[in-house]
Amino acid sequence: MRPNGHSPKLQPPKAGTETMMGHRAKFIDGDEWDALTKARQFYGHRAGIVKSIKRRFNKRMRRQSKARLRGDGGTAG
Numbered sequence: 001m002r003p004n005g006h007s008p009k010l011q012p013p014k015a016g017t018e019t020m021m022g023h024r025a026k027f028i029d030g031d032e033w034d035a036l037t038k039a040r041q042f043y044g045h046r047a048g049i050v051k052s053i054k055r056r057f058n059k060r061m062r063r064q065s066k067a068r069l070r071g072d073g074g075t076a077g
Contacts, residue, residue: 025061032057 027033034043035053 025057027057028060 027036031053034040035045035050036057040050
């Protein structure tokens, strides 16, 4: 909460910050944005929906990290 009583605006993730889990990475679609940011509080996701979105996001991060370690850039998607 800001001192003036207004909540802060959501900022998009910074480009080029794709790292392993625990760090901000680019979101592919609005579902990830809605489920993995503070915007989540405004949506009434059914049971298991957020978990499936998180799983999809984390699988993509692991796949890109492994590809980067192998040396093919990690752009497969």
